[in-house]
Amino acid sequence: MRRHSKIHWMNLTLVALAPLVSIFSISIPALGQITEAATTEDLDQGRVHYIASCSRCHGVEGGGGEGPPLTRTTLTRAPDDDALVRIMQNGISGTGMPGVGWLAPSELRQVAVYVRSLAPSGPDDLEYLSGDPTRGRTVFENEGCMGCHTVGGSGIARGPDLSTVGARRASAYLRESIIDPAADLPRGVDAGFVGFGLGFVNYLMVGVVDNLGNQLRGMRMNEDSYTIQLKDAQGVLHSFYKPDLLELQREFDRSPMQSYGERLSEEELEDLVAYLTTLTGTNLRGIS
Amino acid sequence: MSASNPIRAIRTLSILTLVTLLSTCTSPGTQPPAEALRPLGPTVPEASPVTSTPSLRTQVPFQRIVAATSEPHNWFTYSGSYFSERFSGLSQINTSNVGHLQVEWAYQTSPGLVETTPVVVDGMMYLTEPPSTVTALDARTGRSVWRWDAGVPDETLNIGFPRVNRGVAVLDETLFVATLDARLVALDAESGIERWSTVVADNSVGFAMTGAPLALDGKIIVGVAGAEAGIRGFLDAYDAKTGERLWRTYTVPAPGEPGSETWEGNAWEHGGGSTWLTGSYDPELNLIYWGTGNPGPDWNGDVRPGDNLYTCALLALDADTGEMRWHFQFTPHDVHDWDATEIPVLVNLEWEGRLRNLVVMANRNAFYYVLDRETGEFLHGQEYSKQTWAQGLDENGRPLVIPDTEPTAEGNLVWPSLQGATNWFSPSYSPLTETLYVPVRHMGAVYYKAAVEYEPGRPYMGGGEQAISGDDAWGYIKALDVRTGDIDWEFQTLTPLWSGVMATAGGLVFGTTNEGNFFALDARTGQSLWDFQAGAPGRSNPMAFEVDGRQRVVMHAGNSVFVLSLPDGFTVPH
Numbered sequence: 001m002r003r004h005s006k007i008h009w010m011n012l013t014l015v016a017l018a019p020l021v022s023i024f025s026i027s028i029p030a031l032g033q034i035t036e037a038a039t040t041e042d043l044d045q046g047r048v049h050y051i052a053s054c055s056r057c058h059g060v061e062g063g064g065g066e067g068p069p070l071t072r073t074t075l076t077r078a079p080d081d082d083a084l085v086r087i088m089q090n091g092i093s094g095t096g097m098p099g100v101g102w103l104a105p106s107e108l109r110q111v112a113v114y115v116r117s118l119a120p121s122g123p124d125d126l127e128y129l130s131g132d133p134t135r136g137r138t139v140f141e142n143e144g145c146m147g148c149h150t151v152g153g154s155g156i157a158r159g160p161d162l163s164t165v166g167a168r169r170a171s172a173y174l175r176e177s178i179i180d181p182a183a184d185l186p187r188g189v190d191a192g193f194v195g196f197g198l199g200f201v202n203y204l205m206v207g208v209v210d211n212l213g214n215q216l217r218g219m220r221m222n223e224d225s226y227t228i229q230l231k232d233a234q235g236v237l238h239s240f241y242k243p244d245l246l247e248l249q250r251e252f253d254r255s256p257m258q259s260y261g262e263r264l265s266e267e268e269l270e271d272l273v274a275y276l277t278t279l280t281g282t283n284l285r286g287i288s
Numbered sequence: 289m290s291a292s293n294p295i296r297a298i299r300t301l302s303i304l305t306l307v308t309l310l311s312t313c314t315s316p317g318t319q320p321p322a323e324a325l326r327p328l329g330p331t332v333p334e335a336s337p338v339t340s341t342p343s344l345r346t347q348v349p350f351q352r353i354v355a356a357t358s359e360p361h362n363w364f365t366y367s368g369s370y371f372s373e374r375f376s377g378l379s380q381i382n383t384s385n386v387g388h389l390q391v392e393w394a395y396q397t398s399p400g401l402v403e404t405t406p407v408v409v410d411g412m413m414y415l416t417e418p419p420s421t422v423t424a425l426d427a428r429t430g431r432s433v434w435r436w437d438a439g440v441p442d443e444t445l446n447i448g449f450p451r452v453n454r455g456v457a458v459l460d461e462t463l464f465v466a467t468l469d470a471r472l473v474a475l476d477a478e479s480g481i482e483r484w485s486t487v488v489a490d491n492s493v494g495f496a497m498t499g500a501p502l503a504l505d506g507k508i509i510v511g512v513a514g515a516e517a518g519i520r521g522f523l524d525a526y527d528a529k530t531g532e533r534l535w536r537t538y539t540v541p542a543p544g545e546p547g548s549e550t551w552e553g554n555a556w557e558h559g560g561g562s563t564w565l566t567g568s569y570d571p572e573l574n575l576i577y578w579g580t581g582n583p584g585p586d587w588n589g590d591v592r593p594g595d596n597l598y599t600c601a602l603l604a605l606d607a608d609t610g611e612m613r614w615h616f617q618f619t620p621h622d623v624h625d626w627d628a629t630e631i632p633v634l635v636n637l638e639w640e641g642r643l644r645n646l647v648v649m650a651n652r653n654a655f656y657y658v659l660d661r662e663t664g665e666f667l668h669g670q671e672y673s674k675q676t677w678a679q680g681l682d683e684n685g686r687p688l689v690i691p692d693t694e695p696t697a698e699g700n701l702v703w704p705s706l707q708g709a710t711n712w713f714s715p716s717y718s719p720l721t722e723t724l725y726v727p728v729r730h731m732g733a734v735y736y737k738a739a740v741e742y743e744p745g746r747p748y749m750g751g752g753e754q755a756i757s758g759d760d761a762w763g764y765i766k767a768l769d770v771r772t773g774d775i776d777w778e779f780q781t782l783t784p785l786w787s788g789v790m791a792t793a794g795g796l797v798f799g800t801t802n803e804g805n806f807f808a809l810d811a812r813t814g815q816s817l818w819d820f821q822a823g824a825p826g827r828s829n830p831m832a833f834e835v836d837g838r839q840r841v842v843m844h845a846g847n848s849v850f851v852l853s854l855p856d857g858f859t860v861p862h
Contacts, residue, residue, distance in 0.1 A: 041740075044738055044739060045747070051752065053752075104747060106447075199760070200759055224821065225807070226816075
């Protein structure tokens, strides 16, 4: 019933901690009061806390993954350090970014120091993508993606809404999700570290057999210690009292989404990835 | 240790006659003469939900706490008794009728995280709200009578833990609360007026207090948090009348003191050893049993070679002097933040042919321990939850540590996680089943080590963790045979638990989950007999009381304190 074999985030390549960066505070230009007072220790500690609390989604070196890359000179939602600390404290509603309530304000400031250190010293290093977003949008529409995904309010919302996916996911993650959707199922972040949400697989397929022998497969919408809520292929919600079930199978190695690896050419794939990265929520109109 | 000792006699009597005696009357125990004319119990057999039976003015002399199990309608201490069983002798709600349990009233606390266990005295309930507020409620209706705000400054440091409070202590007509900014305050129970306030320690260097104090005969025992800020821990006793400090026992020895050979250099100055939960007390031996927290810094042991006494240990202290009678260290040279502050439960049991006074603990390090509480002798220990750091325990109870299980710069996966196989939330011991019920966290973590320098009032941890989460971690209520630690049954929960349990004379074990489930299990089988979705995470310990002949169970979800009872037809008239 439970998956024991594979723990996704363990695949992260973790590089050695605590590089001693000398005279860190003068190596970053034009930062706010947080980094002006930053010390090497702040950077080291910030890196430790970052790795423990942030790296699973943003990558150890900030390259992104399930979360967006942080290796940019300007972070869209955190133009200054106050905003950055506020986001870490409160999370970003409606996105995968949780509040990091378990870190003290002083520790969040250290994380901010580390996050700022990820910015490139030269020109911005926004990922270079070979695809064409305009063609990618055509691929998106022709392949029927909106049968399960929504963008800007259009489509059928069976799978994740993609209106802001470009701001939330790195391109490598998007590419992998198109080719092998089950490789890294998105994980929930809705609750604090004690509640349902954090770390739970979203869009998990679950099969149940009730006490009358009826079978049903559906996507897990929620679960507690006594009940589970599944949505079937028609979008209808079913609720079960777990002690009454004869069988309950969680299918961690499957995704409700089929692979598009065979259906798309290399070029189409890159175009589609390029299109998805443009979906940042800043220009939602005009998609139908 | 003669069986004729009056305290022992009271305890024995109370256990033997618990069910029968207490379902027929609500004996108030030792009562002050001034209250003699007031009605003591319910006068109307079929009580309506709100009756006119007045509450008594709060008067809880020491002897009444000693005999707490003879008054199961009240709840005098954080863990329900000096033995910390968190066992309710009430049986009106039992395995046959618990399915009818319903919410009677709810109280909404101030914003923040709620980890309080209410104290209930003769119809009055005293609970704490975040961060350190004390509220007196009418236990029948949940309506507040007075409220005292500690005025904790916003800039108060809480390094390594949230801004919570776990409850008050009561002695005579006074309540005692430990505040987040490290003050011990005495409040008049009738009015909430402050009687005295004593600064226990300096919050600006990271000392804080979140636990419920323990009231003994004329003195208040209170511990501190702050090992994540590099404090040197201690346990204090204060005069209940004046707030004057009577003794202080450090949990980390200074150079030259016993145990100092387990430290090197100046590491002891910031050696940790917090005392942030509430310990237990044996009135007969006059010994306090109190667990100690992790050494500082948490995950980088390089700066503190040695066993680091008396961190991650159970201490037995003379209640009059604070003198250490014995100690038992569960995790020498801890590098995983496995505090041993968990509730030490005192049990009197036949052990290998003779009656022995024992103390048992389900430790955060995933091992269960049975010790002789007179001598500290290790009698038995074994794993009760998944762990990957020790091969077992040697004949003295010392762990046989597996090499290469300490935190590293690259990260090292070890079970349990830093929150441990269990944590601050309480276990419960039922003398009826001789079982210790333990809320368990089945969860591992990748531990990281980093360089760290001490700086006053700043985190002093030296690393971090990345815990396994979501579908890869879960929880249990486990029923441990109190003698062996063998698991009689286990009840699985969706996520690793962060809330305690309470067993009752009704044959039930009550608890809550992070997903908002309230539940009652059959104490003998673990079968779930009742559950209720309360809509927010439970992160407190259940307790129970009775007023007007009606048993109530108290459980928490989010900021709501729920009081549950049976409908009229199920309450037994007296």
